[in-house]
Amino acid sequence: MSNLPPTTPFPIGTPGTPWGDAERAAWLARQAIKRSYADEVVAPLKAAVPADADLFEYGILDYTRLGLARFPLFAVRSRAWRTDRPTVLVTGGVHGYETSGVQGALQWIATQFSRHAQAVNLLVLPCLSPWGYETINRWNPDALDPNRQFRTDSPAAESALAMACVAAQCPSVDLHVDLHETTDTDNSEFGPAKAARDGKAFDWHAIPDGFYLVGDSERPAPDFQRALIAAVREVTHIAEPDEHGAIIGTTMTQSGVINYAKRSLGLCGGMTAARFVTTTEVYPDSPTATAAECNEAQAVTVTAAIAYLLQANA
Template structure:
């Protein structure tokens, strides 16, 4: 067991109430601009065949935060006979390459696939968390444990509604994430304090890995993605117990979660092919550009696999 420092908010063993949540929110500060880093690239001249649509708004002004338009990108020439691809990023706003990797794929690779698939992309599902480099929303809720139609996390609820309206039939879903050192230094201890539980610590895997849905693991699909990303960034090795973040490795670089019951974004559709990426941006073996590239490569290789290429 790795030692952990008690979180500075709350009483150990007692779940947070309104006062503790307010104290947590007061500690959060804006560190980057959603408008500049996400909205501006989306609203600039995009690839031919793509259109940007607003699917909702987050209004956190009553909490002293901002108002955020939620944007999706979809194929302008949407055809019923084509397979449909869903790409989601920024469910956890602090996971930077999930957002920037999606935008990289959009501007560089979208046109290559536009004639073969319908694409719906939600590149930055949690914009307040993107600005504050956070895992939670301002209510101290983790959207990626609350993906359902009636979610108390508005980020998850609006994303779910968007996908249901825009792409009710999805063939491939790629959900872009990161695992960072701050999972152990900040977000794990905060979650334990919020829930009145003991903090758990797992070694952060040094490299890229995938999380498959245990209900539809598609091992050949996951293997194809790992092989493609291995050309871009290192793949995480299992720990001495044969695990990654405490979960048994099913094949090199791949673990399984039961996505639906856990309320994860990856369980929001019935797509036969699904994967959740996990990039490690704090590794001395990689760079931010490589992390973004790993996300983009995953999306492209996943579509190639879908198309039988």
């Protein structure tokens, strides 16, 4: 897949003019189911839940008003929840098309949850955007990016339901790891679509080959981010900066790390006051990476983050 700027306008809308209802409907009509949330996420999740965890439904994502399906949303929580332990939140699939964010969370639940359930309280939401998972999409059916809608009175049900779940389950959060990918389709499809939707020019940046992290500019925690990069470096390669010392237009603060203002941007990583927060960005389109390697990178990040939290609290 090309990592070059698009040479033709996005096929919906008029360049320079933001979309209206007709353009959003035309965009939605182009979307198709490509895989099954029930088969690839829900069934494996139910099979993976360990004995020391509770699986529960935290809401229904209902798009029947658009002629689409209803999706049950699931989370996994430590059964032995104790107020004297730190609390860890893991989220995946905010962008449904970012496969290892979902599958990496499922892998971590199956292989690592029980190893850590005696040291920390755990809440894992493995797939916030099931329609996006099924259609391999960044947006929800309303052409909204859930990862810009983590704010009061959110118009995206994916974001609003996740925030309500976290608020109900966790009086406080000490660590939040949000699992994402950066893919070539960010340049070939989703970036151009966003520019067309907003009536703006596409701000193109080369997709970096490798793993990187997005910290919070208000809570950068450089030593924490550095520890995670060191752990992931053992399983996949770390993205190098471009000729401007940047990754996707943002200056690197250290090897493999950039920072965003998560709260003001409405990002998932900004929805709590956690002391430590990071967003993973796996690169599944690398010619040297496999799906298994991408899933492992996600799982390794969560495990390394918990280790760092426990050491910091010691």
